[in-house]
Amino acid sequence: MPDSLTRIADDLYQAQLPLPFALRIVNCYLLRGRDGWTIVDTGIHTPEGEATWRSIFAELQLLPEHIEQIVLTHVHPDHFGMAGWLQAAAAANGRTISVKTSPLEQAQADRVWRSSELADNFVAYLADNGMPLAMAATVAGRMGDTRAMTFPHPPTIEVIQPATSIRLGDRLFQTIHAPGHSDGQLLFYDADDQLLLSGDHVLMKITPNIGLWRKSDPNPLVHFLESLHDLATLEVRLALPGHKTLITDWRGRIEELLQHHYDRLQTTLQALHAGATNPYTVSLAIFNTEHFSPHEWRFALAEALAHLEYLRQRGEINRIENGDVMHYHLL
Numbered sequence: 001m002p003d004s005l006t007r008i009a010d011d012l013y014q015a016q017l018p019l020p021f022a023l024r025i026v027n028c029y030l031l032r033g034r035d036g037w038t039i040v041d042t043g044i045h046t047p048e049g050e051a052t053w054r055s056i057f058a059e060l061q062l063l064p065e066h067i068e069q070i071v072l073t074h075v076h077p078d079h080f081g082m083a084g085w086l087q088a089a090a091a092a093n094g095r096t097i098s099v100k101t102s103p104l105e106q107a108q109a110d111r112v113w114r115s116s117e118l119a120d121n122f123v124a125y126l127a128d129n130g131m132p133l134a135m136a137a138t139v140a141g142r143m144g145d146t147r148a149m150t151f152p153h154p155p156t157i158e159v160i161q162p163a164t165s166i167r168l169g170d171r172l173f174q175t176i177h178a179p180g181h182s183d184g185q186l187l188f189y190d191a192d193d194q195l196l197l198s199g200d201h202v203l204m205k206i207t208p209n210i211g212l213w214r215k216s217d218p219n220p221l222v223h224f225l226e227s228l229h230d231l232a233t234l235e236v237r238l239a240l241p242g243h244k245t246l247i248t249d250w251r252g253r254i255e256e257l258l259q260h261h262y263d264r265l266q267t268t269l270q271a272l273h274a275g276a277t278n279p280y281t282v283s284l285a286i287f288n289t290e291h292f293s294p295h296e297w298r299f300a301l302a303e304a305l306a307h308l309e310y311l312r313q314r315g316e317i318n319r320i321e322n323g324d325v326m327h328y329h330l331l
């Protein structure tokens, strides 16, 4: 079996697709059923990604026309990027298959990937939050490079509603709305097997980026923390995440993530106390930015902004517009 393929159960495999970022790998999942294979999340579209899918298909003796459907936990580029390519491969072999995700993620895919609207306004978003203009231009430029790795796009994306059920392979899953990392992220829970396809909601070793982006949830952190509290009651034997290792201590990892964000809120308040005034300068206090790539700068700024807005919306800090740049301060 190639290194990129791991058997989880007789009908369930993990595929590790390469990413051209520090994150290095995204985990995708394949479920075998009577009517073919369901693929959950797809990787970003690069020649290395194509080669990886081809070697996985060869190992599983899976032809593109054996794919039944493609399901996306969310439409970040590392999950969405090869959906159109896989769909086109099935179509070239005579099978029409659908790409499915939640309504909010479908709308997000339209906004971010199909149009260049968001990339066009990205420099202003970064600069308004305090990032120096030259750095903001570099970061926004790299956004365009990332978008290029999401083509071809699926012509249509079908919708899976949260809080319903869906068959993936031959297993029946409940769909769970899990906001925070992305507004409409869906998790898939197989209650019979206590198995959860957990997307990027809960990860080992790293914490999912909780960022505040334009035209998105104005308080993603509060919804993330609420969702973690809810999900801590779910009986999960094994969670299959979008990155890093499988999760066997579901509740324990949720506790760690909750603690992480409470600590980070304290760090945010301390940064303001020490003189930081905007999301960019707060991000310098939160993160060790010495070796940051443009991608990491973008996530750091959005994460600092999410924590500042959480505190502001709880009435713990204030915000004023200081010229063009957002200015936060302690009460």
Ligand SMILES: [Zn+2]
Residues within 6 Å of the ligand: 026, 076, 078, 079, 200, 242, 243
């Ligand atoms: Zn991801």
